[in-house]
Amino acid sequence: MQLAHLDARLPHLAQALEALARRGGNQEAAQILLEDLSGINVLVARKFTNERTADGLLDAFHLTVGCISLGISQANLPEDGEAQLSFLLHHGAEYVFQMGFRHIKELSGLPYTAFVTDFDNDPHKQQLDIKLLFAQICRADPATAWTGDRIYNHELQDRKSIQTIIDCAKWLRKKHYAGPVRGTDMDAYAVIAIAVIFAILGDGRIVARTGQEELESLIRRVRATRPDIDAGWNELLNQAPPEYQPILRERMDEYRNTIAKKILSKTSAKSVLIEIQKNFAGDEQDIDYQ
Amino acid sequence: MADNTNFPAISRQVTELVLAGSSDHAEEAINDTAEQFGDLAVVAVLDTLEPQVAAMHLSAFDGGKLSLATLLISPKAWAESLAYFAAIWSDDMIEDEPEVLTESLFAHVHGVIFSSDEAERRAALIHEALSTDCGTTAFAVLFSTAIGEIIELANDIHSRGAHSSGQTTSDHDVIPLALEIARSDSDAWDRVLFEIFPDWQPGENQLRARSEEDDDDEVNHDYALARTTHDLLLRLRRQVPSKSVSTPKKGARPSLGEDIFA
Numbered sequence: 001m002q003l004a005h006l007d008a009r010l011p012h013l014a015q016a017l018e019a020l021a022r023r024g025g026n027q028e029a030a031q032i033l034l035e036d037l038s039g040i041n042v043l044v045a046r047k048f049t050n051e052r053t054a055d056g057l058l059d060a061f062h063l064t065v066g067c068i069s070l071g072i073s074q075a076n077l078p079e080d081g082e083a084q085l086s087f088l089l090h091h092g093a094e095y096v097f098q099m100g101f102r103h104i105k106e107l108s109g110l111p112y113t114a115f116v117t118d119f120d121n122d123p124h125k126q127q128l129d130i131k132l133l134f135a136q137i138c139r140a141d142p143a144t145a146w147t148g149d150r151i152y153n154h155e156l157q158d159r160k161s162i163q164t165i166i167d168c169a170k171w172l173r174k175k176h177y178a179g180p181v182r183g184t185d186m187d188a189y190a191v192i193a194i195a196v197i198f199a200i201l202g203d204g205r206i207v208a209r210t211g212q213e214e215l216e217s218l219i220r221r222v223r224a225t226r227p228d229i230d231a232g233w234n235e236l237l238n239q240a241p242p243e244y245q246p247i248l249r250e251r252m253d254e255y256r257n258t259i260a261k262k263i264l265s266k267t268s269a270k271s272v273l274i275e276i277q278k279n280f281a282g283d284e285q286d287i288d289y290q
Numbered sequence: 291m292a293d294n295t296n297f298p299a300i301s302r303q304v305t306e307l308v309l310a311g312s313s314d315h316a317e318e319a320i321n322d323t324a325e326q327f328g329d330l331a332v333v334a335v336l337d338t339l340e341p342q343v344a345a346m347h348l349s350a351f352d353g354g355k356l357s358l359a360t361l362l363i364s365p366k367a368w369a370e371s372l373a374y375f376a377a378i379w380s381d382d383m384i385e386d387e388p389e390v391l392t393e394s395l396f397a398h399v400h401g402v403i404f405s406s407d408e409a410e411r412r413a414a415l416i417h418e419a420l421s422t423d424c425g426t427t428a429f430a431v432l433f434s435t436a437i438g439e440i441i442e443l444a445n446d447i448h449s450r451g452a453h454s455s456g457q458t459t460s461d462h463d464v465i466p467l468a469l470e471i472a473r474s475d476s477d478a479w480d481r482v483l484f485e486i487f488p489d490w491q492p493g494e495n496q497l498r499a500r501s502e503e504d505d506d507d508e509v510n511h512d513y514a515l516a517r518t519t520h521d522l523l524l525r526l527r528r529q530v531p532s533k534s535v536s537t538p539k540k541g542a543r544p545s546l547g548e549d550i551f552a
Binding site: 036094095101 | 547548549550551552
């Protein structure tokens with residue numbers, strides 16, 4: 001079990017400013033920095049909080065500190081105020097803020113869930129996402145510890161892996177045996193689940209979307225022919241591009257002793273069907289039944 | 291005249307009180323100064339106030355409430371402060387409630403000029419105020435509210451001289467003010483008239499109020515049309531001096547502005 005972090009750090013901007021205070025002949029740099037930071041503060045207040053109230057300005061102040069700190073934190077600098085200060089002064093506060101904000105934008109461009117909808121492309125929602133992430137990550141009180149950069153790194157990892165899962169599901173949809181599956185809405189987990197479950201048959205087909213009839217016939221055929229599950233899965237893995245193989249393999253390991261076993265077992269077809277519908281196929285199963 | 295740098299602490303105190311919105315306390319500080327150091331000290335303090343601060347303070351006291359500041363402010367300081375009187379007017383206010391603005395301007399100008407019985411001080415106030423563009427426009431705003439009477443008075447003065455005129459068909463509030471200007475400073479009177487009637491050529495054309503039906507395109511050389519109160523209010527608002535917000539910084543790179551979010 002991981003214990004709480006003990007190496008709590010101040011926001012990077014605060015560290016850099018402390019370094020500035022230790023430097024001699026810092027008047028001019030401090031003056032320029034002060035003006036830049038105040039200007040950014042007002043712009044942030046105008047765009048995100050409220051530049052007409054003290055609360056709004058204070059809120060924007062925290063966001064400014066956080067966003068600049070994020071910009072510094074992602075620059076691969078040594079953990080040392082002097083280096084951070086040099087970076088800040090070299091690029092200028094506004095550009096460092098811009099870097100931080102671009103990181104936020106990049107993050108918000110990655111998917112938050114593996115459930116893709118048309119709504120994701122709505123510019124209004126995208127703006128809202130940026131604002132939400134900005135407020136969540138870039139809120140730093142210069143006097144207390146800040147972990148926004150860690151949250152950012154963690155979130156970035158998460159979203160990148162979700163992006164790969166979505167790409168994998170898209171690839172499966174494209175290779176669907178009955179022609180590519182169209183439609184913008186997609187539950188990537190369900191697509192992968194269906195493909196892995198149908199790969200049990202080992203007939204070389206890739207199934208990315210299904211209906212109840214197909215599932216019924218799958219169960220019947222598997223119980224009749226008792227195919228080698230791993231052989232079928234290896235066939236799917238061999239077809240898949242290398243970057244998607246770990247995702248598929250992980251899913252296969254998960255299913256080997258659960259749903260795959262159940263399909264082969266004597267459990268009533270009806271309850272297996274219900275389980276697949278509920279826990280695996282989800283929205284990727286057509287609701288029509290003839 | 292007292293040395294301007296005599297009372298920096300009091301000036302600073304008054305400035306702070308005014309900027310904090312506490313005109314009553316500022317006025318109290320001015321009263322204390324008068325009691326302690328005499329009226330000249332107050333004049334000195336008022337002279338050292340920033341004109342926009344003086345304007346803020348004076349505008350809190352108009353016809354209804356008299357203040358020592360309105361009685362004692364030097365004509366020059368008042369003229370400078372007058373430029374900032376319109377600073378708080380927004381376009382919406384000018385559009386929606388021009389009467390309120392004109393009324394407050396009138397109360398202020400009238401209060402300052404007629405608070406004194408000395409003809410000399412009044413003449414000096416008028417002279418200083420009307421030697422600035424803002425002051426001239428401010429008076430033009432007031433006179434434009436009674437344009438008919440002003441034309442009558444102007445013609446009267448033109449034919450009979452300022453000192454024998456003064457009988458108009460109405461007793462509008464601004465007439466005594468106009469008469470005061472015409473009698474004490476004829477150049478200033480002409481400047482106000484030119485501000486109201488920009489096309490006026492004395493002896494060539496007649497002054498005339500702009501009526502509702504007048505077509506702007508139609509140029510009539512027989513008459514010099516008056517600017518409307520609304521136009522003059524806008525002119526006055528635009529003349530408020532403003533400091534450039536972004537003074538270029540030495541050694542700093544150009545600002546990204548909104549692009550920090552790009």
